[in-house]
């Protein structure tokens with residue numbers, strides 16, 4: 170078991186919430202709302218208006234290193250434009266955002282005449298610092314720039330006063346804990362949001378003798394996310410009513426895992442078609458848009474040339490710094506077009522690393538989907554609440570097996586596929602979550618499955634005949650079963666022996 174985080178984090182959280190509420194009230198009184206706040210996209214950073222009470226003025230989140238005391242919205246938005254929201258182009262490195270493309274009209278409210286009966290969630294951990302490998306690239310880049318003693322001009326002039334957004338390397342890989350987009354706040358807020366929607370199910374869940382189980386893969390940031398979530402959903406004494414079950418990320422678990430990318434041996438070892446395919450394809454795509462940026466930066470600062478890796482690290486810092494300090498000076502170094510390329514590069518990475526672009530994607534993701542489908546068929550007696558916390562590398566396979574945002578053709582690496590459905594930024598940002606609701610809509614309509622991806626209801630292609638474009642449960646079950654026949658046997662395809670565990674056994678109340 171990992172260590173228990175110190176109590177003050179809870180105090181900090183409560184304090185942060187109070188600050189947020191006060192800030193929101195203040196803004197509500199003192200600011201006029203633009204008429205077009207209805208637009209789904211704009212909101213996050215531009216204005217705080219009625220109807221979006223979860224937002225607070227980002228000014229209230231002042232961070233000492235929130236650069237140059239700058240209260241310029243433009244710094245957050247990059248080279249702005251009214252409809253541009255940088256948070257939608259960070260490729261999973263940035264704060265949680267709602268899914269807004271390809272969503273069913275009408276919001277998340279349950280369709281008229283229906284009731285939620287069972288809920289299954291697979292969630293990524295909340296906002297975190299860079300992983301060690303990615304963080305080291307940032308450290309190296311900054312050292313190179315600082316040690317050169319070059320007085321950078323133009324878009325990089327700010328570097329003179331800029332410092333890295335962590336000072337203690339032990340923070341890397343862990344949840345961020347400062348600012349409006351902190352992972353601690355994000356995961357707690359998710360708990361409260363889901364409690365708001367599903368509190369009716371809590372008494373049923375509690376009526377069984379044992380505690381309500383929920384699950385996290387064995388990684389500190391994943392476990393911490395689950396615990397903050399638990400505090401928001403069940404209350405501060407969540408351990409009295411719920412039990413967090415930690416599933417090891419070790420390879421010996423075979424098919425009985427939340428993180429099949431660690432147990433599917435061939436996926437790890439197959440350098441052509443396995444895990445490594447993602448970074449390889451991403452680098453190829455990256456090479457198409459980097460030269461123009463390199464040239465631009467070189468014109469501003471002829472004494473230093475940056476590699477693809479270094480420019481990519483700069484783009485990555487835009488998202489990561491935002492989750493620590495609330496904004497980042499790295500964002501406006503790049504144009505909107507640069508970020509469209511970056512966003513797509515990140516889509517390519519995930520598509521070919523653990524999504525439809527690798528033959529192992531659906532195979533790995535089907536394990537959890539099958540177990541979840543079985544619980545749905547078991548019905549309310551199986552229990553109403555199932556919350557699992559994992560990494561984005563585990564969500565991509567599940568989404569692939571679900572076949573809900575798979576494109577008809579593989580994503581090209583020569584240019585941006587503008588109308589693609591596969592969008593990492595909106596499907597698995599930090600804290601990204603996919604929720605399956607089993608809804609019961611009366612005798613005549615029967616039971617249906619509704620998919621909520623980051624609060625955008627998303628219809629399953631070819632299975633959306635139910636209320637709110639939900640999928641009849643029986644059809645859903647058949648669909649999952651068919652997919653299982655298509656992907657084949659996990660142990661065999663992954664090169665595991667026949668005595669390796671075959672399937673998920675821990676997912677039950």
Ligand SMILES: *[C@@H]1O[C@H](CO)[C@@H](O)[C@H](O)[C@H]1NC(C)=O
Pocket residue numbers: 424536539540543659671672673
């Ligand atoms: C999938 O579900 C079926 C029940 O419909 C079960 O018999 C089978 O063992 C499951 N397989 C895996 C790998 O989860």
